[in-house]
Amino acid sequence: MLAHIWFGFFAAAFLAALYQWLAQDNGAIFGLLMQSTFDMAKLSVEISIGLIGVLCLWLGFFRIAENAGLIQVLSRVLEPLFVRLMPAVPRGHAAHGSMTMNIAANMLGLDNAATPMGLRAMQDLQALNPEADTATNAQILFLVLNTSSVTLLPVTIFLYRAQQGSAAPTEVFIPILLATSASTLAGLLAVAWVQKINLLDRVVLAYFAGFAILLAVLGSWLVSQPADKMSDSSSLLGNLLLFGVIMLFLGWGWYRKNNIYDDFIDGARQGFEVAVKLIPFLVAMLVAIGLLRASGVLDGAVWLLESLFSAFGVNTDFVQALPTALMKPLSGSGARAMMLETMNTFGVDSFPAQVAATMQGSTETTFYVLAVYFGSVGIKHVRHAIGCALIADVAGITTAIIAGYWFFH
Numbered sequence: 001m002l003a004h005i006w007f008g009f010f011a012a013a014f015l016a017a018l019y020q021w022l023a024q025d026n027g028a029i030f031g032l033l034m035q036s037t038f039d040m041a042k043l044s045v046e047i048s049i050g051l052i053g054v055l056c057l058w059l060g061f062f063r064i065a066e067n068a069g070l071i072q073v074l075s076r077v078l079e080p081l082f083v084r085l086m087p088a089v090p091r092g093h094a095a096h097g098s099m100t101m102n103i104a105a106n107m108l109g110l111d112n113a114a115t116p117m118g119l120r121a122m123q124d125l126q127a128l129n130p131e132a133d134t135a136t137n138a139q140i141l142f143l144v145l146n147t148s149s150v151t152l153l154p155v156t157i158f159l160y161r162a163q164q165g166s167a168a169p170t171e172v173f174i175p176i177l178l179a180t181s182a183s184t185l186a187g188l189l190a191v192a193w194v195q196k197i198n199l200l201d202r203v204v205l206a207y208f209a210g211f212a213i214l215l216a217v218l219g220s221w222l223v224s225q226p227a228d229k230m231s232d233s234s235s236l237l238g239n240l241l242l243f244g245v246i247m248l249f250l251g252w253g254w255y256r257k258n259n260i261y262d263d264f265i266d267g268a269r270q271g272f273e274v275a276v277k278l279i280p281f282l283v284a285m286l287v288a289i290g291l292l293r294a295s296g297v298l299d300g301a302v303w304l305l306e307s308l309f310s311a312f313g314v315n316t317d318f319v320q321a322l323p324t325a326l327m328k329p330l331s332g333s334g335a336r337a338m339m340l341e342t343m344n345t346f347g348v349d350s351f352p353a354q355v356a357a358t359m360q361g362s363t364e365t366t367f368y369v370l371a372v373y374f375g376s377v378g379i380k381h382v383r384h385a386i387g388c389a390l391i392a393d394v395a396g397i398t399t400a401i402i403a404g405y406w407f408f409h
């Protein structure tokens with residue numbers, strides 16, 4: 001599917017350029033298209049190089065936490081919840097630990113570190129699967145939780161904003177937290193309805209209540225701030241939590257008498273490889289999207305959406321961020337490229353760029369995760385996984401737009 005979409009971008013740009021040349025006598029359009037390909041290819045490499053440092057940093061810290069047993073501790077904390085949401089997975093099964101590590105990596109915003117852990121979790125769950133080519137209830141719930149992607153610390157989005165010169169890279173922290181929470185809740189409710197999971201169980205309600213209280217405290221604290229200070233407060237909280245997590249990882253490893261420096265170096269070695277692997281994907285998508293922008297196709301599509309929303313009396317300032325939302329279920333690199341292109345076009349601290357960044361952090365790439373995770377264990381029949389995951393996507397994107405108006409408009 002992604003190959004067809006990618007080709008469609010080039011074809012649409014070419015047809016739009018032909019129209020401008022033949023109907024509007026604008027022969028210069030092809031020069032603009034070629035210049036766009038060079039500019040976007042250069043930007044792709046610059047972004048990937050800039051990612052090396054942050055990936056080395058966070059993969060190193062995560063390795064410290066893993067070797068110190070912090071992930072295993074977290075697994076024991078979450079196991080009572082998993083046992084009730086996934087009754088077919090028995091206590092003490094290896095899937096609990098691998099699922100916890102994957103979710104923890106997603107919470108920390110370590111997208112590339114989360115994938116191998118997620119594949120391991122899917123393999124552990126497959127060991128309990130009585131029908132090898134059909135997804136189990138536990139596998140579907142795990143996949144939906146992955147696509148909704150509870151991201152508590154979206155460090156890569158902070159980095160992208162910093163690279164583009166944002167005055168406050170972390171000011172999108174609370175909006176992303178609200179959007180990703182809404183996405184996860186919607187996905188969980190959809191799966192629970194289909195699978196008849198009892199979400200009114202006392203243990204499940206206790207976990208939900210704890211998370212809801214946390215969100216309520218954060219929300220009430222922010223609401224109490226003056227409107228012009230809300231973004232500053234969100235940025236302060238994000239920075240405080242980020243550094244607090246770093247100290248937790250380091251302190252736990254030091255307390256366990258591990259060689260935290262060697263652990264960090266061991267984990268950080270992966271950062272360079274991961275960043276380099278991103279270059280081809282970024283080049284492919286940024287060049288294609290740059291052509292859509294240079295040819296006028298993207299502006300035309302946005303104009304159509306803006307006209308549609310205007311006809312219903314809806315404020316349309318968010319429309320320029322919708323390309324990120326439209327690409328998000330299909331391709332992580334495509335959505336990332338859309339977000340970066342919006343930042344590059346309108347300014348990193350513009351309203352469309354802030355909403356696009358919130359959308360980027362609200363959900364995962366549904367079809368990519370589905371293809372990779374289920375494909376890794378040979379599952380062909382995904383049952384209700386796609387429908388529930390798309391419900392989560394819609395909830396996350398809608399909340400991202402609402403949060404954008406609340407915080408930044």
